[in-house]
Every structure is written in structure tokens, then in C-alpha cells.
Amino acid sequence: MEIRPQLDDQSGTPIYRQLYESIRSSIRDGSLATGDRLPPTRELAGSLGLNRTTVSAAYELLEQEGLIKGHVGRGSFVAGGTISFATSRPLDELFPIDEFRATAREVLADPNLTNILQLGSPHGYAPLRDYLGGESVLVTSGCQQALDLIQRVLAPAGSSVLVEDPTYPGLKNIFERAGVRLLPRGEAQAPLAVVTPNFQNPTGHTMSLRERQDLLRTAQDREMTIVEIDIYSALRYRGDALPSLAELDPEANVIQVGSFSKIAFPGLRIGWVKARREVIARLAEAKQMVDLHSDQLSQAILVKFAESGKLETHRRRVVENGRLQLTAVLESLEREMPTGTRFTRPDGGMNLWVTLPEPMDAAALLPEAQRAGVNYLPSRFFEIARRQPGSFRLSFGGLTPERIAQGVALLGKVFRAEIPAAQPGLAMAMV
Amino acid sequence: MEIRPQLDDQSGTPIYRQLYESIRSSIRDGSLATGDRLPPTRELAGSLGLNRTTVSAAYELLEQEGLIKGHVGRGSFVAGGTISFATSRPLDELFPIDEFRATAREVLADPNLTNILQLGSPHGYAPLRDYLGGESVLVTSGCQQALDLIQRVLAPAGSSVLVEDPTYPGLKNIFERAGVRLLPRGEAQAPLAVVTPNFQNPTGHTMSLRERQDLLRTAQDREMTIVEIDIYSALRYRGDALPSLAELDPEANVIQVGSFSKIAFPGLRIGWVKARREVIARLAEAKQMVDLHSDQLSQAILVKFAESGKLETHRRRVVENGRLQLTAVLESLEREMPTGTRFTRPDGGMNLWVTLPEPMDAAALLPEAQRAGVNYLPSRFFEIARRQPGSFRLSFGGLTPERIAQGVALLGKVFRAEIPAAQPGLAMAMV
Numbered sequence: 001m002e003i004r005p006q007l008d009d010q011s012g013t014p015i016y017r018q019l020y021e022s023i024r025s026s027i028r029d030g031s032l033a034t035g036d037r038l039p040p041t042r043e044l045a046g047s048l049g050l051n052r053t054t055v056s057a058a059y060e061l062l063e064q065e066g067l068i069k070g071h072v073g074r075g076s077f078v079a080g081g082t083i084s085f086a087t088s089r090p091l092d093e094l095f096p097i098d099e100f101r102a103t104a105r106e107v108l109a110d111p112n113l114t115n116i117l118q119l120g121s122p123h124g125y126a127p128l129r130d131y132l133g134g135e136s137v138l139v140t141s142g143c144q145q146a147l148d149l150i151q152r153v154l155a156p157a158g159s160s161v162l163v164e165d166p167t168y169p170g171l172k173n174i175f176e177r178a179g180v181r182l183l184p185r186g187e188a189q190a191p192l193a194v195v196t197p198n199f200q201n202p203t204g205h206t207m208s209l210r211e212r213q214d215l216l217r218t219a220q221d222r223e224m225t226i227v228e229i230d231i232y233s234a235l236r237y238r239g240d241a242l243p244s245l246a247e248l249d250p251e252a253n254v255i256q257v258g259s260f261s262k263i264a265f266p267g268l269r270i271g272w273v274k275a276r277r278e279v280i281a282r283l284a285e286a287k288q289m290v291d292l293h294s295d296q297l298s299q300a301i302l303v304k305f306a307e308s309g310k311l312e313t314h315r316r317r318v319v320e321n322g323r324l325q326l327t328a329v330l331e332s333l334e335r336e337m338p339t340g341t342r343f344t345r346p347d348g349g350m351n352l353w354v355t356l357p358e359p360m361d362a363a364a365l366l367p368e369a370q371r372a373g374v375n376y377l378p379s380r381f382f383e384i385a386r387r388q389p390g391s392f393r394l395s396f397g398g399l400t401p402e403r404i405a406q407g408v409a410l411l412g413k414v415f416r417a418e419i420p421a422a423q424p425g426l427a428m429a430m431v
Numbered sequence: 432m433e434i435r436p437q438l439d440d441q442s443g444t445p446i447y448r449q450l451y452e453s454i455r456s457s458i459r460d461g462s463l464a465t466g467d468r469l470p471p472t473r474e475l476a477g478s479l480g481l482n483r484t485t486v487s488a489a490y491e492l493l494e495q496e497g498l499i500k501g502h503v504g505r506g507s508f509v510a511g512g513t514i515s516f517a518t519s520r521p522l523d524e525l526f527p528i529d530e531f532r533a534t535a536r537e538v539l540a541d542p543n544l545t546n547i548l549q550l551g552s553p554h555g556y557a558p559l560r561d562y563l564g565g566e567s568v569l570v571t572s573g574c575q576q577a578l579d580l581i582q583r584v585l586a587p588a589g590s591s592v593l594v595e596d597p598t599y600p601g602l603k604n605i606f607e608r609a610g611v612r613l614l615p616r617g618e619a620q621a622p623l624a625v626v627t628p629n630f631q632n633p634t635g636h637t638m639s640l641r642e643r644q645d646l647l648r649t650a651q652d653r654e655m656t657i658v659e660i661d662i663y664s665a666l667r668y669r670g671d672a673l674p675s676l677a678e679l680d681p682e683a684n685v686i687q688v689g690s691f692s693k694i695a696f697p698g699l700r701i702g703w704v705k706a707r708r709e710v711i712a713r714l715a716e717a718k719q720m721v722d723l724h725s726d727q728l729s730q731a732i733l734v735k736f737a738e739s740g741k742l743e744t745h746r747r748r749v750v751e752n753g754r755l756q757l758t759a760v761l762e763s764l765e766r767e768m769p770t771g772t773r774f775t776r777p778d779g780g781m782n783l784w785v786t787l788p789e790p791m792d793a794a795a796l797l798p799e800a801q802r803a804g805v806n807y808l809p810s811r812f813f814e815i816a817r818r819q820p821g822s823f824r825l826s827f828g829g830l831t832p833e834r835i836a837q838g839v840a841l842l843g844k845v846f847r848a849e850i851p852a853a854q855p856g857l858a859m860a861m862v
Binding site: 014016017053054056057060061064065087089092095097100101104105108109113114115116117118119120121126127129130134135140141142144145148157170173174177261264265266267268269289290291292293294295296297298301307308 | 445492601695
């Protein structure tokens with residue numbers, strides 16, 4: 001297949017961007033179909049008289065959007081159809097782009113803009129910090145950096161930390177690379193525990209009030225510090241909200257980690273930590289060492305977005321839609337998975353945990369699922385002590401209910417094909 | 432003195448911001464003068480019927496702007512007059528704010544905005560990465576994060592790294608905290624060296640062509656990797672540019688660190704690393720662990736700002752002004768410092784190194800300088816092996832030539848007062 005874009009040297013738009021837009025249109029209008037191979041960058045550069053890096057940049061943009069997919073040694077292919085359950089992120093089709101634009105324009109018009117663009121404080125942009133809780137707050141570059149700073153300050157190499165098993169890969173990687181020993185909560189003791197009480201990643205599990213109280217009591221008895229990852233709690237689709245650990249016991253050693261990124265705009269890297277002032281001071285010192293401070297333009301936009309009420313309006317929309325996403329994913333799992341499959345039934349968030357019947361291996365089946373146009377993360381990315389080869393995380397936050405149903409149907413087909421013996425049982429279960 | 436702001440509940444502007452603006456006006460119009468004490472937050476909150484955190488937020492904003500200064504246990508004072516030579520940063524009065532606004536508005540109007548606001552790649556936003564050099568580039572959250580990632584990947588705890596002595600505190604802190612042994616370059620061997628060939632921070636020193644070639648030869652002989660901090664080279668005010676280490680030997684193990692922040696907008700935390708692809712791959716893995724990726728809105732704005740030529744136009748203006756800043760700082764040091772003072776004479780950048788005559792101690796004199804309204808960073812922040820109690824860094828990048836001259840005059844007065852014996856000598860030298 002040939003790519004013959006109209007490229008205009010005189011246009012203000014860089015050539016790679018023009019090339020990107022041209023290929024994107026071809027994918028959208030169907031003249032490039034799923035599975036079509038794009039010409040190698042070198043070849044296309046030659047035929048269009050362009051520099052190879054120009055073509056690479058266009059391909060990279062397409063890949064970043066999920067429109068094409070590169071395979072080492074085989075080239076790049078149109079991937080328009082892949083339904084990815086692999087990333088815990090919000091649905092960008094819901095992003096309130098017009099409201100974001102309006103808020104960003106207000107910030108640009110702010111006479112204080114020069115200060116926003118000058119070097120800032122490691123603690124964060126003061127108006128945002130104040131909005132979040134003042135001196136007990138440190139603004140971070142997303143929840144991920146909050147975990148990095150907490151590791152640096154509170155969990156030196158050689159120390160032990162209690163975590164949920166399975167746990168969030170970003171937590172596992174950062175602590176294990178630093179030489180910290182991660183232990184499954186409930187089976188060991190350690191001076192620090194990291195938990196996600198609401199809609200845990202990857203299982204979607206929510207701790208009951210009793211579990212929260214028990215954990216706080218244990219923490220008090222053992223002088224344990226608790227890191228409470230609280231990034232999903234605003235996304236409850238059913239049932240009643242439970243108080244956070246920090247709310248249940250304001251005197252406990254709780255370090256709360258939050259973020260805007262699960263509601264909207266994860267491309268703006270803004271999260272935060274709430275803790276006692278002396279903990280914040282130590283984290284801020286580490287923050288200054290790792291990157292001086294977080295981006296101030298995004299902080300200024302996000303605080304205005306939140307203060308104006310636009311964030312809350314958007315959150316309600318996300319929750320309404322999340323209810324539909326959750327229904328879609330639960331109903332289609334019920335309908336499509338092979339008999340004997342188990343899965344968690346979260347009340348919010350964007351992740352759940354599927355366990356296929358033995359002896360099925362979710363990692364081994366992944367290439368087949370990808371060929372069918374679906375992606376997910378198998379258990380090994382999340383495991384601490386217990387191996388769960390039949391399990392995988394299904395992240396439904398980034399997909400519409402329709403795409404969720406399509407994707408689960410494709411997955412079900414792949415999995416059922418693996419165990420023909422189970423098919424009749426499934427058929428019966430589905431009657 | 433009383434603070435009686437007009438606060439409006441119904442206004443869209445938060446109360447703390449109204450309070451901040453009101454106090455700021457009072458400082459600007461002189462009704463609050465340098466040295467005036469602000470009421471304690473609790474007291475002002477009481478008298479205005481506000482929450483104490485509201486008042487704290489206003490004070491924090493004022494402090495962030497350098498308009499007031501808090502002293503533990505003594506309260507907050509109007510600091511309008513302090514001339515700070517303590518931070519290596521660009522002059523914000525030169526920031527091309529209108530051009531920035533125009534570029535940011537273009538990005539906001541981009542149909543691709545949704546993708547900019549969605550989760551991105553740890554390597555960086557593709558158009559910026561392409562602009563900077565494609566696959567050999569990793570976008571980081573400023574130069575500081577580049578150093579953190581390099582430490583994590585290439586300088587494990589217990590290893591040795593060669594650096595300049597004195598060196599940049601952000602480098603010293605991040606490597607020493609990680610348990611890396613820093614050694615002065617030239618006196619030892621190590622697998623990694625970190626250098627700033629142009630306008631080094633803090634000395635302003637530039638390596639000659641011969642020094643660069645010698646270093647590259649040593650690196651080759653000893654299989655040493657060189658980290659080349661290249662954040663000031665675009666700010667040459669006199670003399671001819673020299674090729675960078677990376678340019679001199681494209682085959683050498685050079686990892687180049689760059690940033691936009693010394694030219695403009697350090698509040699947007701965007702820097703980069705250029706290195707061999709296999710090094711970039713390892714750094715990108717670390718980048719994903721520490722904060723997933725850098726802020727994409729700022730990346731999108733900065734690449735458009737650069738591609739449009741606005742960055743280069745602004746850089747020329749900064750260089751023209753830098754020439755005036757450099758002249759001002761050198762001439763006033765010559766004129767104002769006590770006899771026997773030595774200082775470096777850089778050809779660019781924003782820092783130079785002053786050494787007072789013995790037995791003067793720059794750290795011991797700092798409180799006196801601060802009382803006189805001037806700030807600087809004494810030698811101990813920069814020292815590796817050699818103690819230089821008489822020395823301090825003078826950062827002139829963030830001040831107008833007029834403020835530089837005023838500040839150096841104030842410093843000279845403080846220092847000369849310390850050595851009455853030197854006064855006549857000085858007076859004679861000044862004839």
C-alpha cells in the first residue's frame with residue numbers, strides 16, 4: 001500500500017505532523033485497514049524525500065495514539081482495532097476539553113503568569129497547596145512520584161514494607177529496585193504498610209470499615225506508618241462511601257497519596273501527599289533533590305479547574321459513566337468467560353481481577369488475545385509472594401461501555417477456544 | 432500597621448488571593464515598607480473573620496514572590512528590598528509573556544489536545560523529542576531530574592564519580608544522598624565524570640578546547656563515561672563558542688544534559704538527556720518508575736515555542752541583556768569589593784565565584800549581608816574536597832544590571848566594614 005501525503009513546506013505545521021495527520025486520516029477513512037503494514041521509515045523517507053527522523057516522529061505520534069503498533073524486526077502495523085484493558089486510566093472521550101481550554105485561558109490571562117513561569121517552591125504552587133490542605137501538603141509529579149519520594153525518605157534499602165498481594169506495579173517496581181523487601185500484608189510485620197483502601201489496583205477490592213479499624217489498631221500497636229493510596233475513592237459507582245484511614249484516625253501515622261489523574265488529564269503530572277508537617281518537610285527536601293518542583297502551569301490550571309467547581313461537575317459525569325462501564329464489564333464477563341472463571345466485583349475505580357480456570361495461563365494466552373485485538377496485563381506484573389498464573393488485570397476505565405463489551409467478547413472467544421471441553425458447560429451456564 | 436483589605440465573598444477570586452493582592456498592592460505603593468512586620472496569621476484571621484489557613488495561603492504566595500519573609504518565632508516581614516544573588520535563574524522581567532500566551536493558546540486550540548492531556552510516553556512527547564534529536568533523547572522534568580536518573584542508572588551506591596570542585600549543589604546532593612563518593616576531577620579516577628564545560632555553576636569557568644580534548648582522551652583511555660551538563664552554552668555573551676564534548680567526539684561515551692530553563696520559563700519543568708540509545712532505554716525505564724513521564728502540556732507548548740523561532744528570538748534578547756548583566760557585575764565587583772578580593776570572569780551563563788581576602792568568611796558574613804538586603808550562597812554548598820571559607824557564588828542571571836550594581840554595592844559595604852584596616856588601601860585602589 002502506498003502513502004502519498006500532500007506535504008507543504010510553507011505551512012506553519014511541521015512536516016512530520018503533516019505526515020502524521022495524513023496517515024491518521026487514511027486510518028480513519030479506512031484506506032489503511034487494521035493489520036496493514038506501514039512502509040519502513042527508511043523507505044518512506046526515501047520515497048518522499050524526507051529525513052528519516054521526520055518519518056519516525058510521525059510514526060511515534062501514531063503509535064502514541066495507539067493507531068499503529070511497531071514490532072521489532074517486522075515493522076509497524078495499523079492497530080486501529082486494539083482494545084486495551086492494559087492501562088488504568090480515565091476515558092479521554094469524556095475529558096471536558098472546552099472547560100479545560102477556558103480555565104487554561106484564564107490562567108494565561110492572569111497577571112501573575114510570570115511568577116507561574118519562574119522557578120517555584122518544592123512544596124508546590126501555593127494556591128494549589130492551599131486548596132488541598134495547606135502546610136500538610138506536598139505537591140508531587142503524580143502519585144507515582146509520591147511513592148518514589150516515600151520510598152526514598154521512609155523505606156531505605158534493606159527495610160521491609162507490607163503491601164497488598166497482588167499490588168500496583170508502579171509501587172512494586174520502585175520499592176524493589178531500591179532494595180526494599182515487599183511482604184504481603186497480614187503475614188508479616190514491618191514499620192511501613194502501603195494500602196489502597198478503595199478500589200485497589202489491580203483487584204478493585206475495597207476494605208470494609210472493620211478492616212480499616214483493625215489496620216489502624218495494628219498500626220498503633222506496632223508503631224507502624226501507613227501509606228494510604230487514595231486515588232480512586234472519588235470514583236465510587238455504587239454503595240456508600242467509607243471514611244478514609246486518615247479520616248478514621250487523624251492521630252495515626254497515615255500518609256495519604258492523592259492525584260487528579262484518575263478523574264481527568266493524567267498527561268498533567270500532578271498528585272500530592274498529605275501527612276504530618278515533619279513528614280512533609282522531609283519529603284519536600286527529597287522532592288527538591290529529584291526535580292526541584294512540579295510543573296507550575298499545570299498546577300495553576302488544575303487549582304483553578306478545581307476551585308471553579310468544574311472538576312466536581314466533571315467527576316459526577318465520570319461517575320455516571322463509570323456505572324455504565326462497570327455494568328458493561330461485569331455483565332460481559334458473566335456472559336463471555338469460560339465456566340469456572342472467577343472475577344472481582346468492585347464498586348468503583350477502573351480495575352478488576354480475573355482468574356481463569358486451571359490450568360489456563362493468562363500470560364501464555366496474551367499473545368493470542370493480542371492477535372485477536374485485545375490487550376491486558378497478566379498477574380506476574382502484580383505478584384508479591386503468591387503466583388497466580390491464571391489471573392490478569394482488566395482495566396476498564398479508559399474504554400466506552402461498547403468497547404468494553406466488544407473487548408470482553410473477543411477475550412471470551414480466545415479463552416473458550418483454549419478449553420473446548422469447557423464449551424458445553426459454558427453454553428449451559430449461559431442459557 | 433493595620434491591614435484592611437476589601438474582600439468580596441461573591442467574587443470568583445478566592446479570598447486568600449484577594450488578601451494576597453491587597454497586601455501586594457500595599458507593598459508596591461509603599462504603604463507597607465521594607466522591614467514592616469505583618470500581623471501573625473492567627474491575629475489577622477481573627478480580625479478579618481477568616482480561617483487561619485486562608486491568611487497563611489496569602490502569606491505563602493507573598494513569600495513565594497519574595498515580597499515578605501518569615502522568621503521562625505518572629506513573624507513575617509516585608510522583604511521588598513532583598514536583592515538575591517542566591518539562585519541561578521533567568522530574569523523574569525525579560526520573559527516573552529505575550530509570545531508564550533500566543534503559543535499556549537495555539538496548543539489549546541490543537542485538535543490533538545486530548546492526547547496531550549492523556550497519559551503519555553516515558554520517553555517524552557513525540558514532537559518535542561523529535562525536535563531535540565529523536566530516539567537518542569529522553570525528556571526529563573528539568574536538568575535536575577536528568578541528574579537523578581543518571582545517578583540511579585549509572586552511579587550505584589558505593590561507586591565513585593568525578594566532579595568539578597566546587598560543583599552544583601543539586602548534583603552534589605543527589606549523588607551524595609545516594610551513597611555515591613564524589614571526587615574532584617583531576618585528582619582521581621572513576622568510571623563516570625560529570626562536567627559543565629561552558630559557564631560552570633558555580634564558577635562560571637569554561638573549559639578550553641585543549642581541556643576538552645584532554646578530557647575526551649582520558650575518557651577513551653580509561654573507558655570513562657562523561658556527563659556533559661550543557662544548560663548554559665546558549666548564553667555566551669562574549670568570545671567564540673567552543674564545540675561541546677558530544678560534538679568533538681560523537682563516538683565517545685558522552686551523555687549530554689540540556690534544559691530550556693536557563694533561557695526562559697523554569698516554572699515549566701522540561702529538560703532532556705541525549706545519549707546512546709541503549710543508555711536512553713535504561714534512563715527511560717527509570718523515568719517511568721519515578722514519575723511515569725513529564726508534563727505534556729508544557730512539552731507541547733515548549734516545542735511549539737521553539738519550532739516557531741520564538742525561543743531563538745528570545746534567546747538573542749537574553750544574550751544581549753546578559754552582556755549588560757555581565758558588565759554590570761564585573762565592573763561593580765571591581766569597584767566595590769575590598770582589596771585582595773578575587774573573582775572569576777565568565778564569558779556567559781549566570782554565575783561567578785567570589786573569594787574574599789583572608790581571613791574573611793563568606794558564610795559568617797551572610798547574616799550581615801542579608802540584614803543589608805542582599806543574599807548569596809556561600810562556598811560550603813558547593814564544596815567537594817577543598818574548603819574555601821572566603822568564597823561564595825554570585826548568581827546574576829535573575830537581576831537587572833541596575834539591581835546587580837545596587838546589590839554589589841551593598842555587599843561591598845558589608846565586606847569592607849569587616850576589615851577597617853583594608854579601607855584606606857581600598858580607597859587608594861579606587862582612585
